[in-house]
Amino acid sequence: MGNVTRPRVASFTYQGRHSYGLITDQGVVDLGQQFADRWPTLDDVVADDCLDQLVEAGSNATPDIALADIEYQLPIARPGKIICVGVNYPNRNAEYKDGQAQPDYPSLFIRFPESFVGHEKLIMRPPESEQLDYEGEVVLIIGKEGRRIPREDALDHVSALTLANEGTIRDWVRHAKFNVTQGKNFDHTGAMGPWLVPFEDESQIADIRLTTRVNGEIRQDDRTIHMMFDFRYLINYISTFTTLKPGDVIVAGTPTGAGARFDPPVWLKPGDRVEVEADGLGTLACTVGDEQ
Structure with missing residues (x-):
């Protein structure tokens, strides 16, 4: 593949x-x-x-x-919705060490388009925090409208695939008791691209390797077959409560290995280069800078 x-x-x-x-x-x-x-x-x-x-x-x-x-530039400049999956790999779930079993339903949150930049652009560490982290993810681009989409028909609604570095400001995701919105939406902290790969069939995503490298060192390395909630399920579940429309984006979750899980944590700093790669989808690269 x-x-x-x-x-x-x-x-x-x-x-x-x-x-x-x-x-x-x-x-x-x-x-x-x-x-x-x-x-x-x-x-x-x-x-x-x-x-x-x-x-x-x-x-x-x-x-x-x-x-x-x-x-x-960003492959989709004006997405109607960017819906992200919070925890979607078993090893990632185990990272939390909270004694809880695999969840019954996915954790979801929303990102704004301004929080992403395109391939080979600078992602920005804001002055409010040094805790900028990386998360490599596979992304679905919706091409066909649907509500309460059956699992067996789910992939018929996918137009294309791309990649994301779902950059996160870790201390800001803990500011509130029940939400992570703040830490996920600082301007220009994530990246998406480099391009759209037209969706052809399930073999493109069912069992592909997803890696994230920082300065050439592999930090995240897993396969999509290990996802707790597969792509069909995500489309089925999300479309239960909201109509998915062409141009909507689903960011499908990241494997274990983010900087927050090191002891001590390893945050991104200016000059670091982050590369997210997946079989058949290419490599999304960006460099870290300080927001002025």
């Missing part, structure tokens, strides 16, 4: 102009210019459930732009 090359579609900026296109080893096929009237942004392509059509249009085209000349 790790050696399979699948289509990759990215949002980017080139010479001050926003666009999107097909990413190849030879360069970028600028599809945003070609389809500007029909789909002004990649969000619009996903909203029309036409990602496969877009890939087909660019599959035989010659790249227009060198990879080195683009600046990656």
Whole structure:
């Protein structure tokens, strides 16, 4: 699975102009210019459930732009909802050492789009805390609206896949008794991307390796088959209480190994490089800076 090359579609900026296109080893096929009237942004392509059509249009085209000349942006610029799963790997559940068995239902929280940056951008440590941590995760992009979606139909609603570093300010997730919203939503503390990989079938996500490296050192390393709540279940469960719509984002949980679990904890500091990688999805990379 790790050696399979699948289509990759990215949002980017080139010479001050926003666009999107097909990413190849030879360069970028600028599809945003070609389809500007029909789909002004990649969000619009996903909203029309036409990602496969877009890939087909660019599959035989010659790249227009060198990879080195683009600046990656968030794949989905205006997600309607970003729903994150708090604890979704058994080893991660065991980290809490609270004597509780595997939960019956997933822990969920919401993130705002401004809390994420794109591939190769700086993630920011805020002046309010030095406890910036990393969490590597697989991400689902919804492409088809649904409510109370049956598990057997759940993956029919997925348009694409991407990756996230669900960066967290650890002391701020403990400010209140029952919520983690504050520590999960500092501006520019997480990253998402680099691109969208169109969803084809369950083999892309059912049992793939997910790793997070900090300065080249593997900190998180697990497989999605170990998730307590699989992708089908997450879509089924979440759509019970809210209508999932095209462009909505589900961030599916992180394995054990975050910096908070070291003794003593190891927080990210300016200059650190974080890389999240998953089979078939590529590598999301970002460097840490201090917010001014």
